[in-house]
Structure formats: structure tokens, C-alpha cells
Amino acid sequence: MINTPDFKADDHLLPVVAQDATSGEVLMLAYMNREAWQETLGSGVAVYYSRSRGKLWKKGEESGHIQHVLEIYLDCDADTILLKVEQLGGAACHEGYASCFFRQWQDDGSLKIVRERIFDPKQVYKNK
Amino acid sequence: MINTPDFKADDHLLPVVAQDATSGEVLMLAYMNREAWQETLGSGVAVYYSRSRGKLWKKGEESGHIQHVLEIYLDCDADTILLKVEQLGGAACHEGYASCFFRQWQDDGSLKIVRERIFDPKQVYKNK
Numbered sequence: 158m159i160n161t162p163d164f165k166a167d168d169h170l171l172p173v174v175a176q177d178a179t180s181g182e183v184l185m186l187a188y189m190n191r192e193a194w195q196e197t198l199g200s201g202v203a204v205y206y207s208r209s210r211g212k213l214w215k216k217g218e219e220s221g222h223i224q225h226v227l228e229i230y231l232d233c234d235a236d237t238i239l240l241k242v243e244q245l246g247g248a249a250c251h252e253g254y255a256s257c258f259f260r261q262w263q264d265d266g267s268l269k270i271v272r273e274r275i276f277d278p279k280q281v282y283k284n285k
Numbered sequence: 286m287i288n289t290p291d292f293k294a295d296d297h298l299l300p301v302v303a304q305d306a307t308s309g310e311v312l313m314l315a316y317m318n319r320e321a322w323q324e325t326l327g328s329g330v331a332v333y334y335s336r337s338r339g340k341l342w343k344k345g346e347e348s349g350h351i352q353h354v355l356e357i358y359l360d361c362d363a364d365t366i367l368l369k370v371e372q373l374g375g376a377a378c379h380e381g382y383a384s385c386f387f388r389q390w391q392d393d394g395s396l397k398i399v400r401e402r403i404f405d406p407k408q409v410y411k412n413k
Contacts, residue, residue, distance in 0.1 A: 158380075158388075160396050172300045174311055181309030183302055186365040229390035233378055237314040239386045250361055252286075258367045260286075262357035268288050 159235035164191040170206055171236055175216075175249065177256075178227045178241040184249035185257040187216070189238060201226055203240055220281045222246035248275035251282065287363035292319040298334055299364055303344075303377065305384075306355045306369040312377035313385040315344070317366060329354055331368060348409045350374035376403035379410070 162171055170188040177184055187205040189197065193213055196204035200215075203224035207214035217223035224242040231238060250257040252274075259272035290299055298316040305312055315333040317325065321341055324332035328343075331352035335342035345351035356369040378385040380402075387400035 161394075172314055174302055174314060176311055183304055183311065183367055186300055186302060186360065230386035231388050231390065231396060232314065232385040233380045233382075233387070234385075237385070239311055252361045254361075257360035257362075257365075258358035259361070260359050262359065266289075268359060 158233060161235065162189075162191075162194055162231060162238055163235040164194070167191050170208070171238060173203075173205065173238040173240060175203060175224060175240045175242050175244075177244055179243070182256050183258055184224075184242070184244060184255070187214075194238070197226060197240075198229075203242060216249075217245060220246065220251070222248055224249070246276070251278060253278045253281070286361060289363065290317075290319075290322055290359060290366055291363040292322070295319050298336070299366060301331075301333065301366040301368060303331060303352060303368045303370050303372075305372055307371070310384050311386060312352075312370070312372060312383070315342075322366070325354060325368075326357075331370060344377075345373060348374065348379070350376055352377070374404070379406060381406045381409070 170190055173187050173189050175184045190206045193204045193206045203216045203226055205214045223245045226240050226242055228241040248255050253276045254272045255275055259270055260268040261271045263269050298318055301315050301317050303312045318334045321332045321334045331344045331354055333342045351373045352370040354368050354370055358367040376383050381404045382400045383403055387398055388396040389399045391397050
């Protein structure tokens with residue numbers, strides 16, 4: 158088994174699952190390249206690679222909703238990272254929910270919002 | 286927001302987080318294409334797309350460690366799927382652990398196995 162994340166190249170992205178260390182709730186999935194991984198290790202807060210912005214993204218840099226990384230796990234193939242985090246502000250999702258997975262699939266093929274909003278995105282992201 | 290998984294093309298793969306519905310443990314990360322998603326919805330058990338084998342992969346087809354899908358969530362961008370599952374056999378990982386994330390990153394840069402093995406892979410995958 159590989160003993161470090163298997164970044165095949167510097168620009169290779171690995172998926173990262175962020176899980177709330179206390180509640181166990183899966184908060185979000187994001188990506189890291191090697192630099193983001195090293196920044197995360199060095200800083201103790203989650204730093205991802207934003208595919209839409211094409212650059213490193215310190216989670217919470219705009220909203221203040223930083224993720225303190227408490228534990229890190231690698232999977233058997235070393236190509237997925239699991240972070241157990243303390244989510245500041247109580248919400249990981251830019252839509253204002255604790256978890257990005259706030260919509261549950263229904264048998265009729267619709268999606269139902271099954272969480273309460275923690276914050277109003279318009280108040281947090283004022284320049285958007 | 287998009288209301289179905291955002292498969293941009295039939296061969297596009299989306300990451301899927303499987304979480305134990307009872308314990309909340311993150312079991313594994315795998316991928317689905319549109320066909321795997323439809324097979325999962327139709328069958329009620331997790332069907333992924335194996336990148337290494339290049340075909341659909343009904344989880345547990347060899348080991349018997351099938352995942353019954355109890356709840357399905359989509360994230361805000363509709364590009365990640367979260368399954369809450371009942372994991373038959375108590376182990377999701379082909380290495381014999383309950384979770385594929387059985388190795389924890391240590392401050393010295395090593396990985397430590399922090400879970401107990403549930404089964405012996407040599408006994409389960411006899412043709413390997």
C-alpha cells in the first residue's frame with residue numbers, strides 16, 4: 158500500500174471528504190493537489206484546490222467558516238483523503254447549510270431539502 | 286441548483302461517498318457514471334463504475350459485501366453523491382476493514398492502522 162497521498166503529478170487532484178469530527182456528518186467533498194495537501198498539513202486548516210477558480214482555496218477565507226483539521230485518514234488506494242474537522246460557523250456549504258448534502262433524493266426523482274439553513278448566503282458573501 | 290446528478294456526459298464520473306447509515310462512519314469513496322446511478326436507483330444496492338476494470342461494479346459481487354442503499358443525497362453542485370448504506374458483512378474495504386479509511390496520518394508523516402480487520406482478504410477473494 159502507498160503511504161502518502163498518491164498525487165501522480167503536481168496538478169493531479171484527489172478527492173477529499175470533510176466530515177464533522179463531532180457529529181460525524183459528511184460536510185462536503187472537495188479536491189486537493191499536492192500543494193493544497195502540504196498547505197493543509199502545515200497550517201492545520203483545510204486548504205483545497207478550487208477547480209472553478211483554478212487556484213488554492215483556503216476554506217472559509219471569505220466566509221470565515223474555516224475548517225480546523227483534527228484527524229486525517231487515507232484510503233486503501235491512497236487516492237482519497239478523509240478529514241475530520243471542526244467546522245467554524247457551523248456551516249460548510251456556501252448555500253448556508255451545515256453540510257453541502259442538504260438535499261435528499263426522493264423516490265419520485267425529486268430532491269427535498271432536509272436541513273435547516275444556518276446562515277443567509279447573501280449576508281455572508283456580500284460581494285457576490 | 287441542478288436537481289439530478291450532473292453527469293455531463295454518459296462516461297463522466299462523479300465521486301460517491303458511502304457512509305454507514307448506522308454508525309456514520311465514512312466507508313469508501315467510489316465513482317458512478319450515469320448507468321451506475323440508474324442501476325443503483327433501480328436495484329437499491331450500490332453499483333459503481335470501476336475505473337480500474339473499466340466497467341460497472343456491483344459492490345460486493347465477489348465478496349458478498351453488498352451495500353443496501355437507504356438514503357441518497359446530492360451536494361449543492363450536484364456533482365457529488367452521498368449514499369447512506371447498510372454494509373453487509375460489516376466491511377466495505379477489500380483489505381478487510383470496515384472502512385477503506387483505516388489508516389490515520391501521523392504527525393511524523395507516517396500512517397498508522399487504527400482499525401481492526403473484520404475479515405481476511407485471502408479467504409474472501411480466493412481467486413486473487
